Amino acid sequence: MTSQKSSAGMIAASGRKPADKVAARAPQRERGRARVAALLAAASEVFAENGYDAATMTEIAARAGASIGSLYQFFPTKELIAEALHAQYSDDFAAMLAGLAPRVAGKPGATLADVLFRDLSGFLTAHPAFVVLADRRDIDKKRKKKTHARLRGQIAALLAQADPPIAPARAEALAVIVLHLLRSAVAIAGEDDLPHRAAVLEELRAMLRRHLAAA
Amino acid sequence: MTSQKSSAGMIAASGRKPADKVAARAPQRERGRARVAALLAAASEVFAENGYDAATMTEIAARAGASIGSLYQFFPTKELIAEALHAQYSDDFAAMLAGLAPRVAGKPGATLADVLFRDLSGFLTAHPAFVVLADRRDIDKKRKKKTHARLRGQIAALLAQADPPIAPARAEALAVIVLHLLRSAVAIAGEDDLPHRAAVLEELRAMLRRHLAAA
DNA sequence: GCCTTATATGAGGCTTGGCTCATGTTTTGG
């Protein structure tokens, strides 16, 4: 699974709960933490396999080896477990981007394209639930905007410090495109009955590379 | 709305129904045809606004000014009305591609990129339900494969007859990419709270143009 | 006019799935 603490922080801030705003209950004991981890792992599988709507709380609980009541102990709504998972992946993804920054600073655009394409689409492919959750329609607008802005900003920052540096405004636009290209890559990778899958992905990578290589 | 006959043909082939395979009942009288048209138009709106899962048969009927029973008269399942709509859009899209062919034959790749980007993403933006229905997870595998293969083939054919002609194998790969780029374009166009939307779309178009321009 | 077939209607059957709650069991602090 992905990092534990990153999302543990997202679950019910330590102090007072503001009003009675529904939030995930944070586990207090070791057993609880293990449960939460198992539940999140199970949810990740079920969401990835069935999508958000078709995923059922009953199956998530079952796959985690927990009762339905135990699931609701920590995640009072289906929406909340989706949010917790999404926040976790989001943080992990951001962390990966941050780790990438020092390694690619000052490199030419083409190299940047290769690295982004390989590492980021690798992450998304390894965590299909992330894409599912990020794409769902009924996601909270505010949260979505913030998450998206953060990722865009990080990618734009990487692009801005390429060898022939890219102007910030253009880097922002390119970041949006990179994100969409990655989703396409994941979709292509997961498509069944697609001949020459590898060739298509290679072509996609080449396209981005060529575009970033050109000033 | 889109062409009527294209999907009228998809609704319950004229002869015997093979076994008792559930299929949309074809209207026999004028009143019925009007109903079907209204129902499809309503379904298109509701699917586009809410997605397949969240769309309800009750709302589709209401928006068409019909009773729920009347809706089920012509479309015995939710799945069937989705299929009918999707088939209609699919045919219309294919028709548009066919109409494009003579107009772009022998033109350079860059021009082709511009035309494809403008006309096709225009079509998708004008018919958002098409994208929603094409993307839904529980779509019939066989049907999806066929539809996809047809569109890919048509786009590949356009690319193959560009001025410096593109080899068929590569054209097929590029066709897959073009389809995905178009979906990205529609997504970007529909994204709210996205600064510089126009600039992003322009960048996307430029990327495809550059890639197709290079041999 | 009359019979047949197409179309219209909406109350309700029925399943699914999110969620609650009363009743346990385990763990911890003192």
Next chain:
DNA sequence: CCAAAACATGAGCCAAGCCTCATATAAGGC
């Protein structure tokens, strides 16, 4: 060891939504 808090359990409540059906009404064909 014991009380309190954390955690576990699963039967079942409940709303939503797909779909059926008995009962109309409109529209041809003769």
